[in-house]
Amino acid sequence: TAPLLSVEGLKTQLGDASRPVTVVDGQDVHIQAGETFALLGESGCGKSMTALSLMRLLPPSGRIAAGAVRLRDTDLLRLTEAEMRRVRGGRMGMIFQEPQTSLNPVMTVGDQIAEAVRIHEGRSRAQVPERVVELLRAVGIPDPEQRVKEFPHQLSGGMKQRIMIAMALAGDPELLIADEPTTALDVTIQAQVLRLLKDLQRETGMAVLLITHDLGVVAETADRLAVMYAGHIVETASVADFFASPAHPYSRRLLQSLPAAEKRSGRLAVIPGRVPRLDTVFKGCRFADRCPAAMDICRTQAPRWLEIAGGHGARCFLWDSQAAGQGGSPAEPP
Numbered sequence: 084t085a086p087l088l089s090v091e092g093l094k095t096q097l098g099d100a101s102r103p104v105t106v107v108d109g110q111d112v113h114i115q116a117g118e119t120f121a122l123l124g125e126s127g128c129g130k131s132m133t134a135l136s137l138m139r140l141l142p143p144s145g146r147i148a149a150g151a152v153r154l155r156d157t158d159l160l161r162l163t164e165a166e167m168r169r170v171r172g173g174r175m176g177m178i179f180q181e182p183q184t185s186l187n188p189v190m191t192v193g194d195q196i197a198e199a200v201r202i203h204e205g206r207s208r209a210q211v212p213e214r215v216v217e218l219l220r221a222v223g224i225p226d227p228e229q230r231v232k233e234f235p236h237q238l239s240g241g242m243k244q245r246i247m248i249a250m251a252l253a254g255d256p257e258l259l260i261a262d263e264p265t266t267a268l269d270v271t272i273q274a275q276v277l278r279l280l281k282d283l284q285r286e287t288g289m290a291v292l293l294i295t296h297d298l299g300v301v302a303e304t305a306d307r308l309a310v311m312y313a314g315h316i317v318e319t320a321s322v323a324d325f326f327a328s329p330a331h332p333y334s335r336r337l338l339q340s341l342p343a344a345e346k347r348s349g350r351l352a353v354i355p356g357r358v359p360r361l362d363t364v365f366k367g368c369r370f371a372d373r374c375p376a377a378m379d380i381c382r383t384q385a386p387r388w389l390e391i392a393g394g395h396g397a398r399c400f401l402w403d404s405q406a407a408g409q410g411g412s413p414a415e416p417p
């Protein structure tokens with residue numbers, strides 16, 4: 084079936100047009116209705132910029148230089164700003180790492196959710212309070228009739244994130260974009276919020292694009308994932324295939340660097356070397372400096388995207404039989 088969200092050749096740049104820095108470079112992402120798709124990577128590799136591009140919320144110095152973003156039949160890059168505002172928080176909801184920065188400190192929780200309800204649901208005034216309480220209940224906030232009168236500073240971090248989720252749900256989104264939604268929370272609360280997202284997804288049928296640096300979060304919640312490195316997606320796979328047979332050397336390092344017992348519950352451990360700055364002029368493979376399998380060709384040519392098996396692809400010469408004989412691929416894939 085046609086994907087819910089289809090991103091093709093997305094290229095996002097920051098800074099001066101005369102000396103742009105490409106922070107997302109030729110991204111393809113396809114998200115199916117109802118699935119959880121994780122975008123995994125170390126910080127500074129372009130995950131958040133990808134999300135902001137999809138929502139057209141880039142900082143003033145940013146722009147989408149190429150590509151297409153479609154939500155079903157809607158070409159998001161061609162909408163006017165007013166049309167896009169209706170999509171945001173409507174068909175597409177979003178939550179961020181720091182809920183307090185998105186909540187208005189001088190407005191009660193109830194008024195903020197009511198505003199989201201009024202904007203996106205077109206309900207009559209009389210129905211709004213009831214819907215607000217219903218949303219609070221849906222996100223597991225006890226005693227919602229009391230909570231609506233409180234201000235954000237009276238709530239814990241986990242409660243604030245639940246409020247943000249309630250606001251994102253007000254427009255009945257087909258897709259929820261969640262950028263590190265649990266990173267600022269302590270571990271127990273993290274697990275509760277992830278479980279809540281999972282439950283809500285089952286109930287509503289919405290898809291979730293989950294942006295994270297946490298392999299444990301991916302293992303617990305995602306159906307498929309894309310691994311990002313230095314502005315590129317370097318591997319796409321089902322979560323099961325990824326943990327069983329990661330195809331890209333970067334993915335393998337990420338998994339190897341976790342102690343066996345933590346394989347499915349750990350954060351990305353540090354791997355030797357560092358993510359290159361995105362203003363680097365790349366010639367070969369962006370991972371070559373850190374790659375234990377690097378070959379000569381890797382330093383002079385950029386690997387292309389290769390489909391390895393149904394739904395499993397990687398950007399690496401190890402899988403490129405055409406690169407063989409150019410100092411490239413071994414006869415047997417790894």
Ligand code: SF4
Pocket residue numbers: 331332333368369370371372374375376377378381386398399400401
């Ligand atoms: Fe390593 Fe070469 Fe593959 Fe890049 S293309 S990940 S350097 S083997």
Ligand code: MG
Pocket residue numbers: 126127130131263
């Ligand atoms: Mg980020």
